[in-house]
Amino acid sequence: MKRGFNFSPGPGTLPLEVLEQAAEEMLDWCGTGMGVMEMSHRGKAFMSILNQAQDDLRELLMVPDNYKILFMQGGAVAENAIIPMNLLGYCAETPPIADYIVTGFWSDKSQKEARRYCNVNIAASSEGRHFTHLPRQEEWKLSQDPAYIHICTNETIHGVEYFWEPDLPGVGLPEVPLVADVSSHILSRPMDVSKFGVMYGGAQKNIGPSGMTFVIVREDLLDRALPICPSVFTWKTVAENNSMYNTPPTYAIYIAGLVFEWLKRNGGLKAMEKQNVAKAQLLYGYLDSSNFYCTFVEKDCRSRMNVPFFLHDDALNDKFFAGAESYGLLQLNGHSSVGGVRASIYNAMPLAGVQALVDYLRDFERIHG
Amino acid sequence: MKRGFNFSPGPGTLPLEVLEQAAEEMLDWCGTGMGVMEMSHRGKAFMSILNQAQDDLRELLMVPDNYKILFMQGGAVAENAIIPMNLLGYCAETPPIADYIVTGFWSDKSQKEARRYCNVNIAASSEGRHFTHLPRQEEWKLSQDPAYIHICTNETIHGVEYFWEPDLPGVGLPEVPLVADVSSHILSRPMDVSKFGVMYGGAQKNIGPSGMTFVIVREDLLDRALPICPSVFTWKTVAENNSMYNTPPTYAIYIAGLVFEWLKRNGGLKAMEKQNVAKAQLLYGYLDSSNFYCTFVEKDCRSRMNVPFFLHDDALNDKFFAGAESYGLLQLNGHSSVGGVRASIYNAMPLAGVQALVDYLRDFERIHG
Structure with missing residues (x-):
């Protein structure tokens, strides 16, 4: 297991x-x-x-x-x-x-x-x-x-x-x-x-x-x-x-x-907020630093829970999702109405999970960027 | 457990x-x-x-x-x-x-x-x-x-x-x-x-x-x-x-x-029916043979799944339920609108469960009848 x-x-x-x-x-x-x-x-x-x-x-x-x-x-x-x-x-x-x-x-x-x-x-x-x-x-x-x-x-x-x-x-x-x-x-x-x-x-x-x-x-x-x-x-x-x-x-x-x-x-909602801020900063921070991925939502209303983003080259999506799954990064598909990628990082997602995602994003960009 | x-x-x-x-x-x-x-x-x-x-x-x-x-x-x-x-x-x-x-x-x-x-x-x-x-x-x-x-x-x-x-x-x-x-x-x-x-x-x-x-x-x-x-x-x-x-x-x-x-x-619905008939016959059979318990539903429409019955002496109910629970016979209370006892004997209730209930009914009758 x-x-x-x-x-x-x-x-x-x-x-x-x-x-x-x-x-x-x-x-x-x-x-x-x-x-x-x-x-x-x-x-x-x-x-x-x-x-x-x-x-x-x-x-x-x-x-x-x-x-x-x-x-x-x-x-x-x-x-x-x-x-x-x-x-x-x-x-x-x-x-x-x-x-x-x-x-x-x-x-x-x-x-x-x-x-x-x-x-x-x-x-x-x-x-x-x-x-x-x-x-x-x-x-x-x-x-x-x-x-x-x-x-x-x-x-x-x-x-x-x-x-x-x-x-x-x-x-x-x-x-x-x-x-x-x-x-x-x-x-x-x-x-x-x-x-x-x-x-x-x-x-x-x-x-x-x-x-x-x-x-x-x-x-x-x-x-x-x-x-x-x-x-x-x-x-x-x-x-x-x-x-x-x-x-x-x-x-x-x-x-x-x-x-x-x-x-x-685990400390109630204040502790959750602290962790959720850290997780969101880690992920958005990487996306902002990259020219390979992009996000569109304005910074003052970016969701800490649901992070939709896109590969500039849509043609790489299938490869991206298959690779993610092989790394144990599951269910990253964007909603059918918007496409792209969506990482939902709810309370139960640990910081280590977001770190693993960012590591994968970086690796994938290095290979395909 | x-x-x-x-x-x-x-x-x-x-x-x-x-x-x-x-x-x-x-x-x-x-x-x-x-x-x-x-x-x-x-x-x-x-x-x-x-x-x-x-x-x-x-x-x-x-x-x-x-x-x-x-x-x-x-x-x-x-x-x-x-x-x-x-x-x-x-x-x-x-x-x-x-x-x-x-x-x-x-x-x-x-x-x-x-x-x-x-x-x-x-x-x-x-x-x-x-x-x-x-x-x-x-x-x-x-x-x-x-x-x-x-x-x-x-x-x-x-x-x-x-x-x-x-x-x-x-x-x-x-x-x-x-x-x-x-x-x-x-x-x-x-x-x-x-x-x-x-x-x-x-x-x-x-x-x-x-x-x-x-x-x-x-x-x-x-x-x-x-x-x-x-x-x-x-x-x-x-x-x-x-x-x-x-x-x-x-x-x-x-x-x-x-x-x-x-x-x-487990044989589908025909096998279930056979077992459900056996379970219902066992329970209703005992109730019919007893003057200590009674049922009111006419025989041609008695439910095989839900068997409501009553002790002739309502005052014994609490003792009945407490005794049942100590035998591991759970959740036998009748609905609040009708009172008494109700045994629901759905598919997942084995014949052994109904037998255990009948054994308890007999014991309880012997002591309190």
């Missing part, structure tokens, strides 16, 4: 210790005589796993008391519909309107889905510059009375990350919630949850296996659902039932809980 | 061999250098896992070629909303109407959720007799033009199972699809898929971990969705993208695939 360094954008690499513990506990969790996958979700054993995972996530991210943490299903793509269904029931406009800031593939997908339920105002977009920068808040052309404002704080495909939190009271809209897809950089550094009405995402980047969705929602927003919202996706129902209105994805929650414990053991 | 016999209604016991293989492959699947949880869902490795799982399920259940097998999220409870959203777009009635046969907790929950989207006609109900029998098809009072007819073929809580498949062309409604929640007895025996328009359920009983939903849908029904149906839950979209429109619950699909392989190695 030889594990590679796995740069998948998600489902992505997980901490070795987490996987080892999961394997060890597979047949019998803590002397209960059964594995976690086989436990009734309403039994004492699983309830303790669920509650611990929620508490740890709250502690790590310093989630204020007036926010609920929900574990759901369907991923961020399902939430793209679930969000309007949960927030449009309280909107002065008829038909209701929601504002979207489009900064890449994922926020664009979000606004397209929302159009099933409301009018969408694209308050700002960086598409004209190929999603290589972030429109400043002063440039946002917000509606008069939107039901909410939606952003994606880290674009997994285009590699664009917000390093500032929008300050909505400053633009005179204290009651309009800011909704953020934080799928691919949650837990990579501290964030000020209180700036958001809703933070959501799929777990399969920095948290755990696919099939689990997290929603962190301010309590006063739980009364805004449309009647067409399915019960299992109505945040209020999920909150009132502590994420157990229906059977939750129990094993995914368990793995997420192990990841939260691993984060706590 | 001592594994008990686990009678949980779901998430439920899994085959030991499956868990052992999963534990062994946790860090490295087939020499890829990564675990299944860490694989991009669009990579070759996971695609092979997904396709094999679909093929094996099709083979086991003899799913005809004109049916699609979808792996989704949200469980059967989410499908209760997803079904009307997928089938009401084609209904002669305004507002549309759907017919429900109510035979226990779960079919009742299904019809309640459907009321968000359409008028519901309760075509038959066994509630008046406390869900202890199944209304015959001749008794169903169907609507003139329902969008579909919904049944639950095994009621996990009330322990009622259909051993006959409704024959809708016989009542003159060839174009009205029969929709069945088969969550808790799928793969326990062969079923004639062609009698159904849609079969669906959560995986966490006879298939695998919670967090995965299966939908087996006849292709001609894929064009009936309402525009409010979220993209990720629109069967046509899911089918066109081979269950990969969004990130699927990859690890749950992998475990399901291991269970399908286990079923094939």
Whole structure:
């Protein structure tokens, strides 16, 4: 058994210790005589796993008391519909309107889905510059009375990350919630949850296996659902039932809980941020120094988690990926919509993995440059 | 490590061999250098896992070629909303109407959720007799033009199972699809898929971990969705993208695939049926012979998978459950809505487990009877 360094954008690499513990506990969790996958979700054993995972996530991210943490299903793509269904029931406009800031593939997908339920105002977009920068808040052309404002704080495909939190009271809209897809950089550094009405995402980047969705929602927003919202996706129902209105994805929650414990053991989000900064500097630093590779995202919004880059000579791509794989550098392909290379360097990727990638980049450039 | 016999209604016991293989492959699947949880869902490795799982399920259940097998999220409870959203777009009635046969907790929950989207006609109900029998098809009072007819073929809580498949062309409604929640007895025996328009359920009983939903849908029904149906839950979209429109619950699909392989190695559904009949006969046989325990479901519709029963003296329940646990007989509590005892004896429960339970029932009766 030889594990590679796995740069998948998600489902992505997980901490070795987490996987080892999961394997060890597979047949019998803590002397209960059964594995976690086989436990009734309403039994004492699983309830303790669920509650611990929620508490740890709250502690790590310093989630204020007036926010609920929900574990759901369907991923961020399902939430793209679930969000309007949960927030449009309280909107002065008829038909209701929601504002979207489009900064890449994922926020664009979000606004397209929302159009099933409301009018969408694209308050700002960086598409004209190929999603290589972030429109400043002063440039946002917000509606008069939107039901909410939606952003994606880290674009997994285009590699664009917000390093500032929008300050909505400053633009005179204290009651309009800011909704953020934080799928691919949650837990990579501290964030000020209180700036958001809703933070959501799929777990399969920095948290755990696919099939689990997290929603962190301010309590006063739980009364805004449309009647067409399915019960299992109505945040209020999920909150009132502590994420157990229906059977939750129990094993995914368990793995997420192990990841939260691993984060706590390793110094929490400040320590993660320090390591993530070091990893990103190492990789971007090399790319900037090279004329063989190129990146396009502006420096002030380059994602620390997802680093898309290109070989100047596209014809070398196949050779590049084959060589990488032979070095144990896995899943480096860029997304089909943009091509090129993408290194996703989530929390579970050690600095040594990024170093191995940079070493390979240098070798490949030396041979083919 | 001592594994008990686990009678949980779901998430439920899994085959030991499956868990052992999963534990062994946790860090490295087939020499890829990564675990299944860490694989991009669009990579070759996971695609092979997904396709094999679909093929094996099709083979086991003899799913005809004109049916699609979808792996989704949200469980059967989410499908209760997803079904009307997928089938009401084609209904002669305004507002549309759907017919429900109510035979226990779960079919009742299904019809309640459907009321968000359409008028519901309760075509038959066994509630008046406390869900202890199944209304015959001749008794169903169907609507003139329902969008579909919904049944639950095994009621996990009330322990009622259909051993006959409704024959809708016989009542003159060839174009009205029969929709069945088969969550808790799928793969326990062969079923004639062609009698159904849609079969669906959560995986966490006879298939695998919670967090995965299966939908087996006849292709001609894929064009009936309402525009409010979220993209990720629109069967046509899911089918066109081979269950990969969004990130699927990859690890749950992998475990399901291991269970399908286990079923094939062990003789498929005919062999399972034989063993399930033997297990049910052993348990019901003992209960029928006893004056200490009682069951209420009529003999012709007693579930082979979920056996609810009661001690005549309720006051002994706590002692009963504590004693069972000390014998390694786990998760026998009845559902909170009905109380008493429930033994769920899915495919992965060996005959030896049922024998151990019967031995305990006899001992307990001898001491307390």
